[in-house]
Every structure is written in structure tokens, then in C-alpha cells.
Amino acid sequence: MLGTTVLATALTAASLAAGAALTRVSYPNNATSKAEMWIYVPDKVVDNPPVVIVIHSCQSTAQSYFRNSKIPWAKGSDKKGYITVWPSSPNSGTCWDVSSKASLRTNGGGDSQAISNMILYAIDHYKANPARVYVTGGSSGAMMSNVMAATYPQLISAVSLYSGVAAGCFVSSSGGVDAWNNSCSGGQSKATPEAWGNVARNMFPGYTGLRPKMQIWHGSADGTLAPANYQEEIKQWTNVFGVDQTPTSTVANFPERNYRTDNYGDHVQGIYATGVGHSVPANLTASEEWFGL
């Protein structure tokens, strides 16, 4: 109720001031994680709108990520009429929990489940199109994007993530919530495609339905999440989709100079940015194209 009231107030203010605003809403949340849900509904929203879930990095929040001039999703929303949901991390330091069993498993009660509840609420309350739910994020938000793809594949159509690690790569052997994992961040966590595929599949045992197509960006000069993580992510998702490790096509200097696009069939695309550090800046056009927006 509180959320509805806050939203109603924001919408009234928005129509008076002719400007939509990022608004915190309460949502039905059966997870233990109390991640906050913020939403941006543009003034000219399309019917049955697509929704993009934009997941922030560490030391950020829904509000500061929304205001960050390098994060272009509000502009895209204004231009194209889709809505954006901005989850805000409940953890100290505001990284996402991509290390505990609660988050690395469907309905395990962790941050991933809280975000899945936000998706359901966006569909239910804002009439978002359930077949057009997209997820993006940078750094910790990119790690969480991979985790969302593994834990809630039935809810998501496509993912475009910037500078993350494979789903499960940050696992904490002692079950720590929101724990840092030096082996993974340093690029020492390497496994076969089959092993990484199993890590993702085991986050939703028995699931055989559709899965989101994955666009994975990483910089060759990443000093925070080592560049080796790029290949581990590619191994993971090519295995999940049952496609070869060798690209079906490679395009040099695309979508930007010194970036290389590697396609692995229609469901996995890697974009490796030579000379770019942490984190690769979001390219709205390229991510929107991947989402079909």
C-alpha cells in the first residue's frame, strides 16, 4: 500500500511537472533478501511495455546508478517507452550477493529471488510484457545478471552484461553472503564448458524450458575482474545452449573500434574490448539491439 501511495504521488507530481521520476515501490517479496525495488515509468509509456532490469555495481544504489550519466537506460526508456526497474542492494558495500546458496539457487531466498519478485510485480502491476523482460548490469550487477539468467531463466528473454563473471564463479565455500572471491576475480577460477554449464544448470535443477540469450562484454585491461573471466562466461553459456566453443562468426572493430564481436549462434554473443578496463561503458544502442528494442 505504501508503495502504491508513493507511486501515485510521484505520478501526480510527474504529470504536474511533466517529468517521470525514479520511484521506490514496495512489492510482494517472499525472499529473505530485502532488496529495494525502484521503477522508472516514462511519461510516454507504450502499452504492454517491455521492461529492462538495470542492476547496479558495488558502492552504488538504484538512485545513484539511475543518475549516473554513463548509465543510459533512463534515456532509452524516455525515447522508446519501455519501463526500467532498478533493484537496490541490501548488502553492506552494496555489492550483490552472488556467493551464497540463497542467491545461487532458484527460490533460495537471496537477492536473486528478490529481483525475480520485482520482475513479477512489474508484469502484474505495471502490465509489463512477460515475453519482453530484459536484464542488464555492470560489474557486480553483471555478475548478478549471469546469476539471474541461471536462477530465473523462465522470466527473462535476453541479458546484456558488462564486465562480470560466470554464474557461480564467486561462490563462497563457507556459504558467505556477498563474499568476495579472489580466485574468481583474479581469473584463476577456470573450468571446462561442461563444468560451468553444470554450475548454471544446477541453480535450477530440472529446468528444461527456454533461456535468455546472453550478450557478454568484457575489457582486456580489466584490473578488477580479470579478463580471463570473459572466456569462462562464454564457456558456460555456449555449453548451456549446446553450441560450439568456436565462434560462428567474428567481427573486428564492432560495435566500436578495438572491440571484437564473437557470435556463437543466435543465443550467445561475446564482445571483447581491447584496452578497456573495469567496467566497459554501456552501449545503449548495442544492448537495445540485442534485446530487440
Ligand SMILES: *[C@@H]1O[C@H](CO)[C@@H](O)[C@H](O)[C@H]1NC(C)=O
Ligand atoms: C515465492 O513467490 C514466487 C512467486 O509467486 C513463487 O513461485 C515461489 O514458489 C515462492 N517461494 C517461496 C519459497 O515461497
Ligand SMILES: *[C@@H]1O[C@H](CO)[C@@H](O)[C@H](O)[C@H]1NC(C)=O
Ligand atoms: C571461489 O570460487 C571458486 C569457484 O570459482 C571456488 O572453487 C572457491 O572455493 C571459492 N573460494 C572461496 C574462498 O570460497
Ligand SMILES: *[C@@H]1O[C@H](CO)[C@@H](O)[C@H](O)[C@H]1NC(C)=O
Ligand atoms: C554502440 O553500438 C553501435 C552498434 O550497435 C555502434 O554503431 C555505436 O557506434 C556504438 N557506440 C559507441 C559510443 O561506440
